[in-house]
Amino acid sequence: QVQLVESGGGLVQPGGSLRLSCAASGSISGINGMGWYRQAPGKQRELAATITWGGSVNYAASVKGRFTISRDNAKKTVFLQMNSLKPEDTAVYYCNAVWYTRDFWGQGTQVTVSS
Numbered sequence: 001q002v003q004l005v006e007s008g009g010g011l012v013q014p015g016g017s018l019r020l021s022c023a024a025s026g027s028i029s030g031i032n033g034m035g036w037y038r039q040a041p042g043k044q045r046e047l048a049a050t051i052t053w054g055g056s057v058n059y060a061a062s063v064k065g066r067f068t069i070s071r072d073n074a075k076k077t078v079f080l081q082m083n084s085l086k087p088e089d090t091a092v093y094y095c096n097a098v099w100y101t102r103d104f105w106g107q108g109t110q111v112t113v114s115s
Contacts (some may be wrong), residue, residue, distance in 0.1 A: 002031060004023070005023050005106065005107075011112045014086060014087060017085065018082045019080070020079065021079050022077065031098065033051060034051060034095065034097045035047065038092065038094065048060055048080065063089075066084045085111075088113075090111060
């Protein structure tokens with residue numbers, strides 16, 4: 001089993017930056033990748049960015065060039081640096097870990113982009 005704890009959300013003005021962190025604990029040796037998904041009000045949860053422990057990254061087209069995902073393999077921690085934030089980035093951001101073939105999720109952290 002895996003537990004995920006997210007931090008770093010908040011309120012930011014358009015054009016601003018935020019950095020999300022997600023720390024995994026528990027049976028972390030089984031994790032082979034982590035990522036961030038987001039869910040805006042009234043919309044389905046969607047992928048923002050993922051990264052494998054081998055270093056392969058994947059970004060949604062809407063965030064490519066603005067968001068950067070990175071990880072600390074030893075600590076099984078993943079970060080999402082979000083720059084040039086837009087109001088449409090407003091959502092609850094969820095950390096995800098792929099543990100063998102199972103998905104684990106964090107509790108979510110709110111990101112609000114508004115002037």
